[in-house]
Amino acid sequence: MIDKQHLLNSQQMAEFVARGFLRFDELVPAEINEAVMRDIDRQAIKGAPAGTPLSQCYAGTALRHMLDLPAVQGLIQSLVGEDPLFDHDAIHVREPNEGKAQGLHADSIIDLRTHFDIQLMYFPHDVPLEMGGTLLLPGSHFRRVNEMDVAAYQNMRGQIAMVCKAGTLLALHHGIWHCGRQNKTDRRRYMFKLRLNPAVRQLRLWNTQDLEPDYQSQREIYTRNARDGGVQDILSRREPWFEAASGRLEIVNRIKLWRFLTGDNEFDVHYWLGRLENKPA
Numbered sequence: 399m400i401d402k403q404h405l406l407n408s409q410q411m412a413e414f415v416a417r418g419f420l421r422f423d424e425l426v427p428a429e430i431n432e433a434v435m436r437d438i439d440r441q442a443i444k445g446a447p448a449g450t451p452l453s454q455c456y457a458g459t460a461l462r463h464m465l466d467l468p469a470v471q472g473l474i475q476s477l478v479g480e481d482p483l484f485d486h487d488a489i490h491v492r493e494p495n496e497g498k499a500q501g502l503h504a505d506s507i508i509d510l511r512t513h514f515d516i517q518l519m520y521f522p523h524d525v526p527l528e529m530g531g532t533l534l535l536p537g538s539h540f541r542r543v544n545e546m547d548v549a550a551y552q553n554m555r556g557q558i559a560m561v562c563k564a565g566t567l568l569a570l571h572h573g574i575w576h577c578g579r580q581n582k583t584d585r586r587r588y589m590f591k592l593r594l595n596p597a598v599r600q601l602r603l604w605n606t607q608d609l610e611p612d613y614q615s616q617r618e619i620y621t622r623n624a625r626d627g628g629v630q631d632i633l634s635r636r637e638p639w640f641e642a643a644s645g646r647l648e649i650v651n652r653i654k655l656w657r658f659l660t661g662d663n664e665f666d667v668h669y670w671l672g673r674l675e676n677k678p679a
């Protein structure tokens with residue numbers, strides 16, 4: 399069990415619920431990044447059968463050292479539990495001057511679970527804009543689609559092109575829309591992806607110390623969380639691609655996921671879900 403100080407806090411979890419990803423810039427130290435690059439070059443990275451506990455994967459390798467970093471353990475534990483299951487991994491390569499980008503997609507067939515897998519994306523070397531890092535569409539994780547069925551969409555408002563330094567990690571909800579951008583340099587680009595399945599119920603797995611006092615009073619929580627930076631505030635924020643009115647559908651989706659993660663079935667954001675549940679007998 400990792401020390402609580404390394405777990406995510408409620409603001410970070412709310413960000414994940416709202417946007418479907420968390421980004422950790424330059425989290426992994428240079429010596430591990432360089433060792434992982436050497437392992438990639440000599441094709442020494444070997445995954446495990448699907449369903450293997452993550453603690454049993456990559457023994458003695460640089461990737462194991464990356465996964466054992468307290469901050470990495472903390473974010474994994476917060477999202478999918480202490481010892482999630484290895485689903486699959488992949489070293490994604492974008493060839494130099496490849497001439498095309500990958501189509502926008504989600505990494506699954508339509509998957510309507512509230513329980514979620516995460517995909518860790520690890521960038522072991524610098525990724526400048528012209529190298530075409532992963533592109534993702536924040537907040538798209540509730541729009542469950544079938545693989546490449548959304549590939550016709552291009553340049554969605556609010557999309558993020560990953561430009562980052564070596565050692566950066568992304569933790570993605572499995573539903574998020576993303577793709578590999580075109581690499582316009584003369585160097586290969588690598589990204590290591592690791593999909594993890596939860597092995598425990600995803601219920602308050604993060605450091606909820608900052609949440610507990612709010613739960614003593616529902617009235618109080620609505621007041622406190624509506625403040626800037628509070629959970630309600632984070633779950634209310636719009637993405638540029640949301641429909642013109644207010645992004646209500648996405649806010650309702652976020653409320654449902656927040657209720658699932660906290661076990662608080664009364665939680666609401668400005669009555670958006672409560673209104674739909676009002677069914678007087």
Ligand SMILES: [Fe+2]
Nearest residue numbers: 503504505576
């Ligand atoms: Fe993908």
